[in-house]
Amino acid sequence: MIDRRRADVRAGVALLAPAVLVLGALAAWPGVWVLWLSLQQRIPIFGIDRFIGLAHYRFLAGDARFWNAVRVTIVFSTVSVALELALGVAVALALQRLTRGRRLAVTLLLLPWALPSVVVGRAFEWLYHPSAGLVNFVLGGRAVNWLGEPALALPALIAADVWRTMPFVALLCYARVLGIPGEVYEAARVDGAGRLATVRAITLPLLRRVLLIALLFRTLDALRAFDLMFVLTGGGPASTTETLTVYAYRSLFQTLQLGFGGAIGVVVFALVMLVAWAYLRTMERPETTA
């Protein structure tokens, strides 16, 4: 038996080692290296490469552009995710009562989610066009410059993001709702519960776990989002849509400050880990595990 176990350990290590090594080289190591990089001033075009300790972080602490990016990132993430969750649940509930055309419904739903985000960016760019865009036409022939107006650009960006990602939430909730046995609803009806009472007393509590998971997935994705704002607004106008990721990208590859951009990347990473940690803490509490 011991021989068998030893052989199993050896087989397990042999089967897993290639994947772990590759992951170590492609994910873990860059993750550690970026920490080191963020402690250096590294601007290749000027041949600058020196250790400066925490100077980048100290600079960020007093950098108005950085705090603006933090604010934009947080507003974008919270508003997008809140809208996606609310709309996603509503769509899942509508789908739940669908008797025919389920496949068509899932196709329509998955389409926005499966498209490249650059395609979505370019599609919304056209929809928001000041003179020829569909949005202005539907609003009665206005000439609103959705992406050029500082007050409107972030909401317009959020709308595009919600369009793209709400289906993911809806699909998760729909899959969960389909797993609820029909007898549960039968019993509720026999007890005289109305439609709304049933949703509140049965469906929503059963959706709680999947909603928490969707909340985590979507929040992490929103904090990391880059493609859509980069293509749609490029961070403008007047930095009103410049998230941390866009600021980091600009620093890394437009002004080629690998160390400084790395430091902003580290902040994004810390933010993501903070959210994941807070989430795990919440999930561990007994009353939310049901």
Added chain:
Amino acid sequence: MTGGRWRDAAVLALLALWAVPFFWQALTSLKPDAALRAVPPLMAAPPTLAHYRVVVERSVMPEALWNSFGVAVLTTVVALVLGVPGAYALARLPVPGKRALLLGIVACTAFPQITTVGPLFTALRALGLRDTWAALVLADTSFALPVVLWLLTGFVREIPIDVEEAAALDGAGRLGVLARVVLPLMTPGVVSAALLVFLMSWNEFLFAFTFTATEASRTVPVALALFPGVFEVPWGDIAAASMLASLPPIVIVIVLQRWLVRGLTAGALRE
């Protein structure tokens, strides 16, 4: 039951309304330039394939489609070749430090690309891989492999262990069990994971934008983001290019929906 039919139609209509931005882009791709700015009639002039002709004959889109396809397929293959045996080991074998490894894999799926793009850029340039497929396959593997490992570990755990024990009693070694018994049972899971990873790689933008420089390796999202306009933005051409860029995702959503949905929901609905 007619009430139900009306409700079904209403729900489907609302979903179709949600998908309008996509349909609008499809319509735009077929409109002649002169009709593009005339919004009121849906189709002011007879549809034309002129924009598609421009995109296919006079843009880098054909090369970009080929690059995207190659990179996405290779990334999927690499992630599966490494991920399938790894997931089996994680699910079934007594690997030391398994809990920590699983936690690390989950952490890898949460890694922001913007955090690692700088170091990866420096490393790929040092290796002389800038503007090659290899650079993109390596970079994309960094997010594809954790997804494959995570999804497949769950799928393997769902396979009843008795099948394996029976095969082991018949004298098959671990590798024999994996190849002859587990792998066939894993196929649906592998298909789901492959589709998901292919889509992620097909859609990926930040790495492709950073590590490519010419049409030798530029992928579809990059070509679309950089789509050139001389005096005016060529909205019709961009729409046509967008439709071509959307083809694989559309095919997957329509034809392979069942597997895609399984992959999507498996990670979240487990336990």
